[in-house]
Amino acid sequence: MDTQTTAIVKELLSETKKIVIVGHKNPDADAIGSCLGLSEFLKTQGHVATVLMPNTFPDFLKWMPGSENILTYDQQPEQCEKFIDEAQVIFTLDFNALNRVGDLETPLKSAKAEFVMIDHHQQPDSYPVATYSDTSMSSTCEMVYHFIDALEQLDSLSETIATNLYTGIMTDTGSFRFSSTSATTHRVIADLIDHGAVNNVIHESIYDTNSPDRMTLLGVALKNLTILPEYKTAFISLSQKELDDNNFKKGDTEGFVNYALSIQGIIFAVIFIENKQENIVKMSLRSKGNFSVNEFARTYYNGGGHTNAAGGRSTKPLDDTITEFISILPHHKDALVNA
Ligand code: 5GP
Ligand code: MN
16 A cells, blocks of 8 residues: 555544445455455454445355444345444445445445545546555455555454455465465465464365255356357356256355366356346356456446456346357457467
8 A cells, every 4th residue: 555545544544433344246255354354453443343235145255254243235224324324434345436336336425434445456436535456466355454554553463354354365366376366465364374364264164165056056057168269268157047946045156157267278268147136147257368358348248357357247138148249259369369
């Protein structure tokens, strides 16, 4: 965090404040871990901090310490609005634009509080008074660690903070394998372990809690895998019926797209997931090397994210979405083949 941003934040936090911390819609472990880690840290500094999320999050993240105190806007709208209205400072974490919080955007836009952003996505919006944005960072959780460091408060790291930050760094780096994992990331992880994060327990809590239904759904997803070697592309689709037939629960499809990306020679992978309730097809896009799925998702799917991991949506039916996707690929053949 640069010295100017640090100075603004120090000034904002120089007396006890009512603080709200918000993550993005469909929060992942990085959003939840960074919000909970920051919240616990701010409490050690004497502030009153509350974590709000736009909507509920998957069961496999509900063990994260403090997650039981998170308020979700889809379930507790009045309470969320009251906290936002009374907040003096609002931290927005792990997203770059207010439209990433769904319906929570409206109350946030009318908030009187000063905003601080901590985020590693590209093209951050300009609503905050202090923006700590760094697209080279592995995760927002790693940034929260550097934020605490910039405030010279690493002595306040507790087991709760360490566990939350470790979890988000681990998931956003694909267990420390993506190119965003730096030597500094590993130093941060080492310090988090020193402060009480128990690495094997965290890995098991996230990765070894699959339900039999999820495993069956993975089988369906892999049967639906299509490989287009001429475009170094592979994609998976799941219809609403296939989800329903396998008792789909939020979070069950997390990581499925990586199986498509793991095929030798594939550098672009997409999963299309039909959502009849929202009347959309939700997409997760992944790439290797310099083929930017952020650009691809922004151009065609009203989405965005990072160079190698992005999301978006289509309002066309599932079949049409896939047909259209295949028709777009020739326009990017050079970039895909030379990536
Ligand atoms: P995932 O595919 O795991 O949902 O998301 C991958 C990355 O893209 C994450 O960093 C996530 O925040 C971002 N992302 C996912 N969906 C959207 C979207 O609809 N819009 C934007 N701007 N980013 C998204
Ligand atoms: Mn993240």
